[in-house]
Amino acid sequence: MEKIVNEILKAPKVIVLRHIMADPDAIGSQYGLAQLVIEQGQAKQVLIAGDVPSTLKELPPFRNSSLSLSEKLLTESDFEKATVVILDTSTINRVDFGPLDFSVLNKAQKVIKIDHHPVGLDTHGQPKDNYPKHTIRYQDTSASSTSEIISNLFEVNTYDISLMSLPISQYLYTGILGDTGKFSYAISPRTFNTVANLIRGFDMKDFTEINHAMSTTTLEEAKMKGYCYDKMVVDDDTANIIISREDLNKHNWPADDMARFVNLLGTVQGITKWMMCVQEEDLSWRISLRSTEIIVNDLAEEYGGGGHPTASGILLPANSNNMTIIQEIKEKLISKQ
Amino acid sequence: MEKIVNEILKAPKVIVLRHIMADPDAIGSQYGLAQLVIEQGQAKQVLIAGDVPSTLKELPPFRNSSLSLSEKLLTESDFEKATVVILDTSTINRVDFGPLDFSVLNKAQKVIKIDHHPVGLDTHGQPKDNYPKHTIRYQDTSASSTSEIISNLFEVNTYDISLMSLPISQYLYTGILGDTGKFSYAISPRTFNTVANLIRGFDMKDFTEINHAMSTTTLEEAKMKGYCYDKMVVDDDTANIIISREDLNKHNWPADDMARFVNLLGTVQGITKWMMCVQEEDLSWRISLRSTEIIVNDLAEEYGGGGHPTASGILLPANSNNMTIIQEIKEKLISKQ
Numbered sequence: 001m002e003k004i005v006n007e008i009l010k011a012p013k014v015i016v017l018r019h020i021m022a023d024p025d026a027i028g029s030q031y032g033l034a035q036l037v038i039e040q041g042q043a044k045q046v047l048i049a050g051d052v053p054s055t056l057k058e059l060p061p062f063r064n065s066s067l068s069l070s071e072k073l074l075t076e077s078d079f080e081k082a083t084v085v086i087l088d089t090s091t092i093n094r095v096d097f098g099p100l101d102f103s104v105l106n107k108a109q110k111v112i113k114i115d116h117h118p119v120g121l122d123t124h125g126q127p128k129d130n131y132p133k134h135t136i137r138y139q140d141t142s143a144s145s146t147s148e149i150i151s152n153l154f155e156v157n158t159y160d161i162s163l164m165s166l167p168i169s170q171y172l173y174t175g176i177l178g179d180t181g182k183f184s185y186a187i188s189p190r191t192f193n194t195v196a197n198l199i200r201g202f203d204m205k206d207f208t209e210i211n212h213a214m215s216t217t218t219l220e221e222a223k224m225k226g227y228c229y230d231k232m233v234v235d236d237d238t239a240n241i242i243i244s245r246e247d248l249n250k251h252n253w254p255a256d257d258m259a260r261f262v263n264l265l266g267t268v269q270g271i272t273k274w275m276m277c278v279q280e281e282d283l284s285w286r287i288s289l290r291s292t293e294i295i296v297n298d299l300a301e302e303y304g305g306g307g308h309p310t311a312s313g314i315l316l317p318a319n320s321n322n323m324t325i326i327q328e329i330k331e332k333l334i335s336k337q
Numbered sequence: 338m339e340k341i342v343n344e345i346l347k348a349p350k351v352i353v354l355r356h357i358m359a360d361p362d363a364i365g366s367q368y369g370l371a372q373l374v375i376e377q378g379q380a381k382q383v384l385i386a387g388d389v390p391s392t393l394k395e396l397p398p399f400r401n402s403s404l405s406l407s408e409k410l411l412t413e414s415d416f417e418k419a420t421v422v423i424l425d426t427s428t429i430n431r432v433d434f435g436p437l438d439f440s441v442l443n444k445a446q447k448v449i450k451i452d453h454h455p456v457g458l459d460t461h462g463q464p465k466d467n468y469p470k471h472t473i474r475y476q477d478t479s480a481s482s483t484s485e486i487i488s489n490l491f492e493v494n495t496y497d498i499s500l501m502s503l504p505i506s507q508y509l510y511t512g513i514l515g516d517t518g519k520f521s522y523a524i525s526p527r528t529f530n531t532v533a534n535l536i537r538g539f540d541m542k543d544f545t546e547i548n549h550a551m552s553t554t555t556l557e558e559a560k561m562k563g564y565c566y567d568k569m570v571v572d573d574d575t576a577n578i579i580i581s582r583e584d585l586n587k588h589n590w591p592a593d594d595m596a597r598f599v600n601l602l603g604t605v606q607g608i609t610k611w612m613m614c615v616q617e618e619d620l621s622w623r624i625s626l627r628s629t630e631i632i633v634n635d636l637a638e639e640y641g642g643g644g645h646p647t648a649s650g651i652l653l654p655a656n657s658n659n660m661t662i663i664q665e666i667k668e669k670l671i672s673k674q
Binding site (some may be wrong): 058085153154182183184185187188189190191192193195196198200204207208211212213218219222223225226227228229230232234267268269270 | 349393442519520521522525526527528529530532533534536537541544549552553554556557559560562563565566567571604605606622647665670
């Protein structure tokens with residue numbers, strides 16, 4: 001643990017990367033570590049890369065970040081003699097290298113992986129993550145988030161809390177918030193102690209404003225939510241919602257955006273399984289099956305779909321018979337135990 | 338601090354009370370303390386009282402509570418020689434005595450008040466809370482909740498975590514959740530350290546199920562939410578929703594239930610002030626004005642209403658002219674800075 005911290009703090013050049021389709025933990029841990037190295041490390045150059053989704057660009061700690069202003073596309077030469085730290089990314093193909101690919105890691109001096117996702121082992125007991133051979137790994141699947149790991153790794157070094165600046169605390173706090181659904185799941189006593197240490201000594205407003213920002217939605221999203229609540233149908237412990245192309249066209253809503261609200265159906269009391277059916281532009285239907293506990297992916301597989309036991313999906317290509325099939329799946333889900 | 342704990346743990350008879358219109362912190366701290374005394378105190382009799390709202394009766398830690406099963410209406414004689422602990426209740430008139438009133442406190446041996454609400458002082462420097470003269474007070478307005486105070490008071494005594502049973506931890510955890518809006522506001526480093534101590538040693542499922550339960554709504558509430566999202570109108574940074582008797586009758590929704598969703602309007606990005614107008618059965622209009630920061634109670638006062646700077650209300654008695662007045666208030670709120 002201390003070895004990794006020293007490797008990072010003493011490196012002359014540090015690049016911090018994370019996964020594609022970034023979420024708050026990916027960016028929070030990346031910005032947090034980069035800022036830690038800038039403030040406490042010996043590196044003359046600290047670089048970050050990766051696309052930031054527009055919704056995250058608006059979050060308070062990222063919105064005014066000096067790091068996001070200094071962002072640029074990395075080139076191959078940036079990787080020369082660099083210590084590359086890759087965060088929150090279980091397999092190498094999910095690293096956001098910008099226009100580059102993982103072959104640039106050959107130019108790096110060292111590659112360090114820090115992550116909380118589980119990774120399978122191959123027959124030689126090596127992690128099946130396709131990282132370069134000499135990668136130094138710090139993996140802790142008991143942590144809520146990579147931001148929690150980064151906080152813990154550096155807590156020793158920043159025992160004097162005045163050494164940890166507000167931006168660092170805010171970045172890491174946001175990452176923990178993101179991966180725990182605002183302290184709803186994946187929590188542990190360590191999560192709460194870590195947060196206590198992160199926020200100590202600062203004005204609580206600097207953190208409650210992040211909480212508030214993560215609870216707000218755009219007016220458009222609010223209207224979509226309202227539509228889902230209004231249209232959902234409940235049979236006993238099963239909820240379903242069927243949203244046709246006509247419905248979506250009427251409001252000019254993209255099918256993808258609507259599908260994001262699938263878990264809204266699970267927030268209604270007594271609902272233990274639910275399905276959302278959304279018709280795509282090509283008139284195919286995307287069906288999402290969810291449950292709190294019972295297995296639903298066997299039902300998905302029955303119709304050519306698949307996924308996780310409690311979160312799976314089916315794609316029905318455009319066909320005049322689809323509404324009959326949807327009714328059939330619905331009935332099977334209702335009677336499923 | 339230790340004195341209060343000893344007073345409670347050594348008392349031969351303990352009654353734990355809290356405020357009317359109970360919320361999760363009132364019940365969480367009450368049940369938590371009562372269970373602590375049962376498990377660790379010397380009392381032969383531990384009594385609680387107060388009405389529990391039906392929505393809270395369904396929450397996991399209260400639903401299966403052995404305490405709720407033993408509840409009964411207290412009589413005057415119950416108070417004889419009792420140590421009465423009153424939690425989370427700033428002034429005596431808000432204590433839930435059931436069918437009794439505060440005069441029964443004359444029969445008590447001791448009255449102890451534990452609370453996190455601020456109380457003004459009279460000209461003699463005495464708290465203006467109308468509690469009996471010899472009340473022993475423990476007040477800490479820096480605590481998120483009374484449940485946080487109870488946790489901290491007893492942490493010393495239960496340093497060996499195995500002494501704190503799961504129900505106690507769950508009760509107090511639920512109270513903290515309630516008064517912080519699931520760790521959204523009123524938080525401090527102490528809040529998070531307290532939670533870490535409460536949940537340590539237990540299965541996290543016993544707490545995440547409470548998180549989940551506090552995020553769910555009934556189908557009826559979900560439909561009401563959907564209706565609010567759908568009907569809300571946004572002008573720049575101001576949102577408004579006007580719900581007539583006709584609208585409510587159509588869905589058979591009580592005006593009171595709808596008014597609970599006023600803060601939903603504040604969760605839309607960019608909204609800094611909002612108003613909800615709901616028509617009561619007697620055709621009067623109840624208007625709620627809210628803001629994130631700017632003062633709105635001056636506008637409320639202009640129309641005979643009042644309240645807090647950022648949360649105030651107006652009542653317009655039935656009158657054919659009311660829609661004009663509502664439009665007027667709406668315009669004033671929009672242009673307010």
